[in-house]
Amino acid sequence: MSDQSSPSPVTLADVAAHAGVSMATASRALNGSSRVVNAEMTERVLASSRELGYSANALAQAVARGSTRTVAVVLGDVADPYFSSIAAGVIEEAEKNDLVVTMWATGSQPDRLLATLKAMRGQRPQVLIIAQSGHLDPEDDEPITDELAALQKSGTTVCTIGEASGGFRRLLVGNYEAASELATALVARGYSRFVVLRGDPALRTPTERSDGFRAGLKSAGLEPIAVEVGGFSRAGALDTMAAALASGLRPDCVFAVTDVMALGAAAALRAAGLEPGVDVGVAGFDDIESVRDVTPAMTTVAIPLAELGSRALRVALAGESDPDEGSIAGEVVLRESTPAR
Amino acid sequence: MSDQSSPSPVTLADVAAHAGVSMATASRALNGSSRVVNAEMTERVLASSRELGYSANALAQAVARGSTRTVAVVLGDVADPYFSSIAAGVIEEAEKNDLVVTMWATGSQPDRLLATLKAMRGQRPQVLIIAQSGHLDPEDDEPITDELAALQKSGTTVCTIGEASGGFRRLLVGNYEAASELATALVARGYSRFVVLRGDPALRTPTERSDGFRAGLKSAGLEPIAVEVGGFSRAGALDTMAAALASGLRPDCVFAVTDVMALGAAAALRAAGLEPGVDVGVAGFDDIESVRDVTPAMTTVAIPLAELGSRALRVALAGESDPDEGSIAGEVVLRESTPAR
DNA sequence: CTTTGCGTGGTAAGCGCTTTCCGAGCGCGT
């Protein structure tokens, strides 16, 4: 405590001196360089290191080597299970590779992405994983693309999750197809008056899911009775749904592009005296863990979130080889929130 | 892509040369040092910086300055809403202070804490926040305490959440008191045959909550019919509860030391044909978001998780002043999972 | 008109490492 006075971390020079060897030797002994050092000297260095409580300054190492061992993850909100599951996957994989993970949250405004990326570049991460959905319109993303290019130029490998924007490694998620399948399955269960609850129309992920769902409906000759746009959160969806109900909308099934939003929608229904799964069906997307505990258990599309994260890192770490290798498919999971009617 | 060939990030020297000034001036212009530089020169440097797409190497800055702008957060599992909520709070506060956040997960084995801390020390974080519960027995924690001391010596300010172990700043959480109140409230609702579902007895947080709950019962002249120890996760609690039920235990109320565990317990009850909130009451702890969406809504103790995170950072950043200032109180929230009987 | 001092730019000495390069010592073949 209050060691303000003596901020004297042990340095490599200290260890070298204590062991009676040169810094070069100490450095080589403490981290398997390509060069071999005498067993006895190695032992001496290790002993000194232990005795002095030495811990290599990773920052200085990074500067000297010109590269870091960190992977940066950009996401909307750590507290959102969608993002935190992905993050967990990244962390797990990172640990295996002896990498440290830094997390960058853009919060509610995705516009902050650019500022976030700019700040991040200074850290020179080895890998950057973007879990945050990007803009659909390439023009909106131009400054972002530029910044990403700058990042690559400074040595960072960029991997985006679910983005199609060019030039970077990416993990494609079968949002469109899965949403379409979900629609088909719901129609087969006898629903016909759908309301779609979606997020920002400028963003890719909600759009893909919403469009896919509509495509699925269309192939059954249907279309949603309404498409409502609302915030990405539980609260946002709750408000939107409540407003929709207040305006007289009476769907027999609600599809929210996100489980978190579906949860909010269900709460709104209940508040309006409609029992989810009885009076009106509710379906979400992602299959976050808590969706299994709600009653009725929520119909959704299962996405292997954690695997998305670990795989993104693996893709980034892998050689140049086919960045496009397969897209991750979602799996429709029908539960009690959408019983056959 | 594949700029492997020319990993040529623009350096300060490049900017200085391009602007026709010395590196010192460029450095001073690009980040408000105490020294003033001529307005015109500043403009020139800024222009060059912009034109070349310069981004200061934060690592080199850290080495030169001898201090970083990062806060490290140690937690059990990012995907667990308890931890991710705390992390969200830290991130939010960090952003205000222009700090970057690195996350370190210990996973299921808390023993990995030591290894994690060792690796972390290399990063020389300015602040370390430990959200992970520590051992109760100081002896178990001795190597940890040593490592924390080493961290402080190398300039890191340590702040623990909910830990009492000495010498570091800390945020105390009123686990014991709140759990006790919860017990009292449940007894008042007419419950009497309690099963307590708790985590690792060697860890502080579950122990405080469990002990507090028992103290509350005791003051009503009761004691639990069983205290079961299980994993901290939903799955762990589910298994433990299922086993308890299989062995013939028939509580009228289950208290789990964590909402996540309570969710697992509820699932186990249901699987055994017992309806939570009808046949047996269920209560948790933390008031994670999803606990409001389950049916029946879960009785719990509300802890301002995100605030815990932001406040921890504030405490760490604050001067030496009273590290103990107040403990965070939990608030009992009675919901439908424990109706009066 | 000289002295003092301040304001501001540049020079260079670090920060804690890695790694290139040099040279000493040694085993071997001829």
Add this chain to the structure above:
DNA sequence: ACGCGCTCGGAAAGCGCTTACCACGCAAAG
């Protein structure tokens, strides 16, 4: 006995920055 090629320590040159220190010019003070 000599030279060649190895192996393996150490000296020192960076890595990209910051900052103490110096130098210079100019206004104010004596």
